[in-house]
Amino acid sequence: DIVMTQSPDSLAVSLGERATINCKSSQSVLYSSDNKNYLAWYQQKPGQPPKLLIYWASTRESGVPDRFSGSGSGTDFTLTIGSLQAEDVAVYYCQQYYSSPFTFGPGTKVDIK
């Protein structure tokens, strides 16, 4: 099974500042046949289901603000919130969909400083 880890566990960022979340997979999620990284990012606000933000490691889902961006390849990935807004307070999860079981990371909680 692919184990997903995230860092940090939590972070507090001032409004308008950048937030960076890291995700690491125990083995590569880059599929050589299509050169795609099978990695997604989700946002979950309290009391709500998760919402897809980023897939293929760097493709923003329709309607997601452009302050959210994803990068990385192979085993190391990053979610960046370019200018933190109050509505971005949430827990963020990465997930690999390269091989079953399609595991999630443990989550990173983002708060306002």
Add this chain to the structure above:
Amino acid sequence: EVQLLESGGGLVQPGGSLRLACVASGFNFSSYAMSWVRQAPGKGLEWVSVICGSGDSTFYADSVKGRFTISRDNSKNTLYLQMNSLRAEDTAVYYCAKLNGDSCYSPLDYWGQGSLVTVSS
């Protein structure tokens, strides 16, 4: 508008069974893979199972393999999760989620509001 509505959750004793259902609308259900993801109280997300769009391929988390069965009825636009031999550690909110393609190797682009399953005596 895509909508996913789960039902069937509730309180069940250890060793008991429960069947969750998820009625989908707003998209061509048979053309998309579907999944179940759960979240224990105060914990993170745990992927449970997926069924590909054709329905002929399924995958399970090790923690539920042999106890849970995912299925779909494309004529009713409904996804199911049959849960047997339930344990206390199966207590969670169970989310139904749509994948963004018919392949099981796709991200989860729409989620239901979830159905709470509590396993307790």
